[in-house]
Amino acid sequence: MLDIKLIRHDTESLRKKLERLHCETPLDLILERDARRRDLLVKVEELKSERNRVSKEISREADSSHREMRIAEMRDVGDAIAQYDMEIRALDASLNDAMLRMPNVPHESAPDGLSEADNVVIRNTGVQRSFDFEPKPHWELAERLGIIDFERGVKISGTRFYILKGQGARLQRALIAFMLDQHVKCHGYTEIYPPYMVRSECMIGTGQLPKFGDNLYRDAEDDFMLIPTAEVPVTNMHAGEIFDKEQLPLRYVAYSACFRREKMSAGRDVRGIKRGHQFDKVEMVTFVDPAESYDELESLLRDAESICADLGLPYRVLNICTADLSFTAAKKYDIEVWAPGCNEWLEVSSCSNFEAFQARRTQIRFRPEPKAKPQFVHTLNGSGLGLPRTLIAVLENGQEADGSVTLPDALVPYMGGLKRLEPH
RNA sequence: GGAGAGGUACCGAAGUGGCCAUAACGGGCCCGACUCGAAAUCGGGUUGGUGGCCAAAAGCCGCCACGUGGGUUCGAAUCCCACCCUCUCCGCCA
Numbered sequence: 001m002l003d004i005k006l007i008r009h010d011t012e013s014l015r016k017k018l019e020r021l022h023c024e025t026p027l028d029l030i031l032e033r034d035a036r037r038r039d040l041l042v043k044v045e046e047l048k049s050e051r052n053r054v055s056k057e058i059s060r061e062a063d064s065s066h067r068e069m070r071i072a073e074m075r076d077v078g079d080a081i082a083q084y085d086m087e088i089r090a091l092d093a094s095l096n097d098a099m100l101r102m103p104n105v106p107h108e109s110a111p112d113g114l115s116e117a118d119n120v121v122i123r124n125t126g127v128q129r130s131f132d133f134e135p136k137p138h139w140e141l142a143e144r145l146g147i148i149d150f151e152r153g154v155k156i157s158g159t160r161f162y163i164l165k166g167q168g169a170r171l172q173r174a175l176i177a178f179m180l181d182q183h184v185k186c187h188g189y190t191e192i193y194p195p196y197m198v199r200s201e202c203m204i205g206t207g208q209l210p211k212f213g214d215n216l217y218r219d220a221e222d223d224f225m226l227i228p229t230a231e232v233p234v235t236n237m238h239a240g241e242i243f244d245k246e247q248l249p250l251r252y253v254a255y256s257a258c259f260r261r262e263k264m265s266a267g268r269d270v271r272g273i274k275r276g277h278q279f280d281k282v283e284m285v286t287f288v289d290p291a292e293s294y295d296e297l298e299s300l301l302r303d304a305e306s307i308c309a310d311l312g313l314p315y316r317v318l319n320i321c322t323a324d325l326s327f328t329a330a331k332k333y334d335i336e337v338w339a340p341g342c343n344e345w346l347e348v349s350s351c352s353n354f355e356a357f358q359a360r361r362t363q364i365r366f367r368p369e370p371k372a373k374p375q376f377v378h379t380l381n382g383s384g385l386g387l388p389r390t391l392i393a394v395l396e397n398g399q400e401a402d403g404s405v406t407l408p409d410a411l412v413p414y415m416g417g418l419k420r421l422e423p424h
Numbered sequence: 425g426g427a428g429a430g431g432u433a434c435c436g437a438a439g440u441g442g443c444c445a446u447a448a449c450g451g452g453c454c455c456g457a458c459u460c461g462a463a464a465u466c467g468g469g470u471u472g473g474u475g476g477c478c479a480a481a482a483g484c485c486g487c488c489a490c491g492u493g494g495g496u497u498c499g500a501a502u503c504c505c506a507c508c509c510u511c512u513c514c515g516c517c518a
Contacts, residue, residue, distance in 0.1 A: 049485095370454080
């Protein structure tokens with residue numbers, strides 16, 4: 001959510017910045033509703049002030065005919081207030097809805113662009129292995145290794161589900177443990193195990209709702225939704241809180257399963273485990289002083305990259321252009337690893353600075369000085385990393401001609417000393 | 425699932441229709457006095473949001489918030505309805 005005062009007073013410079021997104025925004029609707037709302041507010045508050053004053057007088061009024069007269073007067077004032085209040089409430093609801101649908105303002109360092117083709121590759125690291133045989137996609141490797149059961153996954157849950165089995169299940173568990181350990185021990189994050197189901201207000205807080213409800217699974221009876229990322233519970237866990245400056249930055253890392261309908265990408269990426277309705281992810285979430293949030297974004301990105309590097313995976317980093325920025329982000333980097341079997345770059349991480357966008361929705365604040373007015377923190381998050389795609393990269397990059405897979409050294413301790421997966 | 429109790433400021437807590445939200449009282453914390461310094465004592469301070477004057481800051485004048493949302497009333501922390509949450513006991517359960 002944007003600052004309504006900024007919208008009011010810096011309208012034209014805001015409009016210019018939003019044009020870079022190349023999408024429709026409810027800016028004019030907001031301006032109109034806000035002006036009307038304040039107009040009514042002035043009137044109703046005047047009436048309320050009068051009612052408060054006279055009501056106090058009534059309580060001290062001894063003469064009963066005077067008393068009755070004044071009560072009758074106030075009855076009319078009360079009716080007028082009720083009328084205004086009703087109108088204001090309706091206006092509030094539509095203004096609030098429009099505010100919640102307003103995208104974040106892109107940071108100046110996010111490159112201009114019209115589509116994802118305009119994302120800027122800022123780093124390309126690691127050596128892409130040259131194969132003296134045709135590298136296979138992970139679904140073929142996994143089949144021969146007997147570590148993923150696609151058919152039975154579909155049998156029990158339908159399309160976009162699979163079962164990890166034996167060393168496949170273990171490999172995923174090893175990756176999760178490795179990532180969590182790195183972020184906790186080497187990068188100083190605090191580990192969180194969050195609920196996977198949250199109330200819808202949390203989805204509003206982090207920006208999944210109201211715009212992207214299509215992508216969420218929800219409980220039919222209760223106000224519960226399945227999280228599409230650990231960002232949702234971990235960010236919302238501090239909703240409504242006011243921190244002291246010394247408590248910041250707060251850095252968390254959470255492993256969770258994630259659930260997404262993937263309606264937008266129906267029919268895409270149906271082969272293999274690249275895109276499922278349920279997947280695992282290790283997510284970093286931080287809360288910082290606004291003055292430090294762009295330094296924090298760089299360090300968050302480094303922490304995510306270090307996992308790719310430790311696993312020996314070739315990867316590149318993209319600075320996401322304005323047209324491809326997500327609704328909530330002011331700036332975003334994607335990390336993509338190379339998958340030689342699928343022959344494509346796979347997005348394994350998005351690292352974003354949301355600035356005050358989520359903090360304003362969730363009311364997460366801090367005091368810059370002990371007695372100062374609270375102001376909004378900046379929130380950031382980044383995957384570190386998404387599991388299925390990391391698993392794909394480990395399998396496809398480590399494959400040998402005989403169908404075996406050499407595991408990265410970093411994972412060997414987590415695999416009980418196992419260095420290689422062998423086909424049956 | 426059943427029965428009961430409760431949700432007020434940083435914490436505890438009083439308040440059953442106006443004299444209680446500028447929130448009693450106690451504690452914590454901050455500032456000051458006393459002191460060589462400290463303790464004790466004494467004095468003062470200590471919620472957030474929002475509107476107008478006004479583009480912003482300071483200031484002044486209002487409005488809103490007693491778990492949340494509605495309602496009754498001239499007037500609601502207080503009465504009514506719905507919901508959320510916490511605790512105790514019972515039942516069931518991995």
